[in-house]
Structures are given as C-alpha cells and as structure tokens.
Amino acid sequence: MPTRADALSLVHEWTQSESLRKHMLAVETAMRAYALKLGEDQESWGVAGLIHDFDYERFPNEAQAADAEHPAEGVRHLRSLGWPEAICEAVLGHAHYTGVPRVSTMAKALFAVDELTGLITASALVKPSKAVRDVDVAGVRKKMKDKAFARGVNRDDIVQGAEALGVPLDEHIGIVLAAMQENAEALGLGGVPPAASASTTISSDA
Template sequence: MPPRAEAFALVCEWTQSESLRKHMLAVETAMRAYARRLGQDEEAWGVAGLIHDFDYERFPNDAQAPDAEHPAEGVRHLRGLGWPEEILEAVLGHAHYTGVPRTTPMAKALFAVDELTGLITACALVKPSRAVRDVDVAGVRKKMKDKAFARGVNRDDIVQGADALGVPLDEHIGLVLAAMQDNAAALGLAGVPQPHSASTAISSDA
C-alpha cells in the first residue's frame, strides 16, 4: 500500500491547478468517511480518492478515449510503480468511458463521491461566507435541480452512485457534506472573514 505522502507528492508533481488539487483532497475526505462507515481500510480508500485525478491536467482526454489519456495514462504510471490493482481498478472505473466495471466497494464509493464533492464545493463558494459550514443537504438537493448551476457536475452520476452503494440520496449527501465540513480548512472551504459592521466596531479613540 503506497503511503499517503507518496500519493500527495504525485498529485503536486502532476497537477499545478490549486482547484483540482482541492478537488482531489475533497474526494479523499469523502472516501475516508465512507471507509469508516463501511468498515474498510481508510488509508487505502483515502489514497484512491486522493490520486484519482492526478493525471487529468496533463492528459485531460477531451475525446474520452477508453485506453489513452486520463485516467489510463495515470494508471499505467501507477502500475509501473507497483500500486495495488484494487486502487487502479477504482480509478479506471470512476470514468464511464473506460468501460471498466465498478465491482468493489472502493470503486463504487469513488464514483459516488466524485461528482458530489464538486457540487458541494460549488454550493459553498456561492455562499456569502464561501464556507461549506453554511451548506445543508436541502440546499444541495435544490442546486441539483438547477441545471444552470455548476453545469460541469453530472447529476446522474451522483444519483447512480448512491444507488450502487445502496445509500439513500439524502443520506449520501449528508455523509459527504459532513466529512467536507470537518475538513473545511484543508479544502479551502472554511470561509472568508466577514467585515465588522460599524455598530460593532471598536473606535480607536475609545
């Protein structure tokens, strides 16, 4: 099992986009929460979430080729480093177009949380506070119905992912949301300082 530090070093080496790095950290956070819920190996699940998009910036795969670019190129690199097949299969399976079936709990969870973390992040960033603490399940469900919001998020993947895990959608959203709230600072979602109102400001002349 590769240590998390090795996975994070690869993320930083291959990905310069801060928002994409934060996305991978969010997916790691959600995967760890699901591992705890399901009694699975938290480190392995966390590393799978952390590494899943590490090659996306170099190999974006706009053509959605099943065996080239993201995630195939990244998986080839990881396989050369001796990474466990369970993680590699989960990474391949999180993209529909690879044709790799999601047969393990890890693979199902990775697919289920990937798009959802993106939607929750978008919900947080439109709050005046820019804080994930101010997001709730009802708000996420409302934004899911608004197809003009966060257009890049695939709503069907979120629904299908929860179904594959056998978890009700609201419960699925709640679990991932709570995990992201607990790790808000690392995800850049702790919010921005709010300005003091004139009525509460302390005068320097006092």
C-alpha cells in the same frame, strides 16, 4: 501499499491547479468517511480518492485516444510503480468511458463521491461566507435540480452512485457534506471574513 505521502507527492508533481488539488483532497475526505462508515480501510480508500485525478491536467478527457487520456495514463503510471490493482481499478472505474466495471465497494464509493464533492464545493463557494459549514443537505438537493448551476457536475452520476452503494440520496449527501465540513480548512472551504472581497483567492500547501 502506497502511503498518503506517496499519493500527495504524485498530485503535486502532476497537478499545478490549486482547485483540482482541492478537489482531490475533497474526494479523499469523502472516501475516508465512507471507509469508516462501511468498516473498510481508511488509508487505502483515502489514497484512492486522493490520487484519482492526478493525471487529469496532463491528459484531459477526450483530448486523445481513450487509452491515452485520463485516467488511463495515470493508472498506467501507477501500475509501473507497483500500485495495488484495487486502487488502479477504482480509479479507472470512476470514468464511464473506460468501460471498466465498478465491482469493488471502493470503486463504487469513488464514483459516488466524485461529482458530489464538486457540487458541494460549488454550493459553498456561492455562499457569502464561502464556507461549507453554511451548506446543508436541502441546499445541495436544490442545487442538483438547478441545471444551470455547476453545469460540469453530472447529477446522474451522483444519483446512480448512491444507488450502487445502497445508500439513500439524502444520507449520501449528508455523509460527504459532514466529512467536507470537518476538513473545511484544508479544502479551502473554511470561509472568509464577512468584509473580505468575494474575489479572495483560496490557496494552501495541501
């Protein structure tokens, strides 16, 4: 079983974008929360969340043939390193276009939390405080209805993901939001002093 350190090393090697690294950390956080809720292994689920987009910067969607883009290239590399098929299949399954069915609960959870973490992050960053602690479930639901907000976030994936897990949408949002709030500083969502400029750059070594 690869460790979190193994996954983080690959993330740093393959991804330079700080915002993309933070996204992967957010998905890891959400996956650990769901593993705890469902009685699953937090380490393997967390690692799956952390690694799921590590190849995106090098192989962006639709840049090449379907079998030579994210996440297929990344999974090819993971398999060459001997990573477990459960993680590889979950990573492949989080993208519709791979055609890989989401059979395991891990795969369903990864798909369900991926887009939602992006929506919650965006919801936090438009707050004056830029703090995820100031985001609530009702606010996230409101942002979901605003199609002009965070256009890159697929709302249907969030809804379908919650349904596949058998979790009511508000509860699903609440689980992921609470996890991100607990890990706010590492995710760059701890907020800025009121007097700080709205253009303050978020960075960390995470």
